[in-house]
């Protein structure tokens with residue numbers, strides 16, 4: 452295997468960054484993992500598996516081995532069960548499911564990245580989450596040096612989180628999805644329903660392909676293209692508070708809230724826009740003028756500059772409202 456020293460993250464991730472990793476290699480086949488683990492032990496390096504780098508923020512030189520996931524393959528287990536290698540491109544796989552009449556992922560069209568990264572933060576969009584269609588996940592456990600299979604219920608899925616989110620012990624090798632053959636079409640998300648109404652589409656005749664196309668159309672309209680304006684999608688999570696936590700806040704500002712089960716959800720985009728950050732640029736970093744949740748890097752910049760900028764937003768909103776925004780992507 453080829454282990455390359457001092458490799459730039461700019462070749463591996465969506466953001467424009469000057470940071471580097473001490474070592475880099477590609478993972479093309481599962482049987483290469485033993486060699487990767489031996490190399491990392493010999494050099495005393497932490498292993499970091501990445502996919503397309505659309506949800507990572509390198510904040511400093513990574514003293515470790517970045518493993519670029521290129522594991523490919525889609526295997527049909529039965530008519531409703533599919534095992535997908537973790538390096539497959541997410542959007543292409545979603546399109547594949549729609550084509551093969553396997554339903555449940557169409558609302559997640561056009562989310563960048565790989566299949567294997569999807570469970571890490573339980574990717575979600577337009578009223579749907581990947582976890583609803585996952586049956587099990589096959590991982591390589593770096594601690595025990597063995598393959599481990601986790602059922603969906605063991606993965607700790609929640610809003611933009613899972614047991615994998617803050618734990619680097621697992622390399623996800625494949626994800627097994629269980630599809631429904633005739634699920635209801637899900638257009639509960641307001642902007643999706645608005646788009647349907649705007650186009651005078653008869654809801655009774657909507658197909659899963661229509662939802663896939665509509666979601667793709669909306670995303671192209673509202674989100675800046677990360678290849679043109681380097682970004683990692685939502686940089687901040689929406690805020691979910693219990694009623695007790697919410698009642699303790701001393702909010703003097705008018706802030707819309709949404710009920711989510713027993714909890715209260717506050718739109719991070721609303722807060723960022725309200726306090727004037729949308730479209731604001733400082734040096735090489737800024738908030739997109741297209742979408743308030745999206746932090747954009749304009750020129751090559753350091754992780755420190757990105758963090759300083761995002762901390763200014765977090766601190767100002769905390770000071771003004773008592774609400775603490777959390778960063779969504781993985782900081783490295």
Ligand SMILES: Cc1cc2nc3c(=O)[nH]c(=O)nc-3n(C[C@H](O)[C@H](O)[C@H](O)COP(=O)(O)OP(=O)(O)OC[C@H]3O[C@@H](n4cnc5c(N)ncnc54)[C@H](O)[C@@H]3O)c2cc1C
Pocket residue numbers: 465499500501502503504505506507520537562563564565566567568569571572573574575576615621622623624674675676677682683684685781
């Ligand atoms: C324009 C844009 C829009 C986006 N929209 C959405 C959205 O609507 N909803 C949403 O949820 N996210 C969204 N994202 C975030 C991102 O697309 C997802 O988080 C995606 O799953 C990241 O995939 P990736 O392969 O690029 O992961 P990477 O950025 O390479 O990695 C992300 C994290 O996953 C870990 N990881 C990756 N692969 C594996 C593996 N095989 N095993 C173990 N750990 C692994 C990495 O170590 C890292 O911690 C968006 C990003 C962009 C740029």
